[in-house]
Amino acid sequence: MVSKNTQNRIDEILDVTEDHMRKGGFDAVSFRDIATAVGIKSSSVHYHFPHKSDLGKAVIERYAERFIKSLGQADTNAKDVQGRIRRLGDAYIGALSDKGTICLGCILGSELPSLPEDVSTAVQTFFDQLLAWTAAALGGRRDGTERAQFIVSSFQGAMTLSVTMKDPKILSRCVERLCSSNF
Amino acid sequence: MVSKNTQNRIDEILDVTEDHMRKGGFDAVSFRDIATAVGIKSSSVHYHFPHKSDLGKAVIERYAERFIKSLGQADTNAKDVQGRIRRLGDAYIGALSDKGTICLGCILGSELPSLPEDVSTAVQTFFDQLLAWTAAALGGRRDGTERAQFIVSSFQGAMTLSVTMKDPKILSRCVERLCSSNF
DNA sequence: GTCTATAATTTGATAGAC
């Protein structure tokens, strides 16, 4: 096996890890499985990520950055609130159709009490950012935080039920319903 | 260790298993941990549940029966729809405050793609029953199934976010919001 | 029904050569 550019290899490892983790959670990931999927040995994975928690932390942090960035600017003004919430909904729909698997934050959030501390902290940071974006997107209402919690949790739940019932329409109808409400 | 009545022992095992599973999912459960918590040896757990999937299947089936039964009758008439949906919401609030952990269906639903087939089938059966109850509770509307999916998934998502953010109010406000809507 | 003992496999992790 020829050496590869470090950043590419790291991304490859994180791609495969994210894949496995979104299917079965943190414990569904093993160094050997990841290594095999990437085409290297497990000791080489340890070279990049010494401990499993390093791997978990890196994959959720990368996911958070990508997801939040995909939402674009959450301009804090009253105009086009529905458009911005639809962007959020579309991001969830995209994440689902992407791989047919649940949002990474969703599955790791479910397992939070059993995760290593670095990882659970990173998961909570993801949700802090996501809720802050959503509250801002709602245009600075008084109860923006609570509305944001309702919207985000509804999308997450609908996404999870979509995977459980193997029916992506559950999520898309949820997005439709919330976007055509006045929040 | 003195022998115990079989049914009691089985319930003890399922209690502990449910506990562990609600904290970290299917993979967070090990025969040794369960045995230790119950006060027996792992081989004795295997006597009651030969394979791990037997344990998983039994725990979700028991959970489903208890949860659905706690909802009471879902009389199919237009009266008191809000009262019935509030019963459903209260069941979720109860499940959360019960152990401070997520609903078992919720966490196993998230991991569905990686579960043994018996277990994933049992999880889907749980949701089939829950959605059927909710659709009936909505009083036989035309789009009852879709409304039921929205309500159940919103409760599930709010429960999960409550655990993730360590704020039970996220769920209780979600219940309040949906109960005071006209569905 | 529970125990001891043990097998077979998997897992996270490290040392050291190239």
Add this chain to the structure above:
DNA sequence: GTCTATCAAATTATAGAC
């Protein structure tokens, strides 16, 4: 950066005694 080799621990599971 990747490899070989290896380890200690944990895991699912079974056989057979009591």
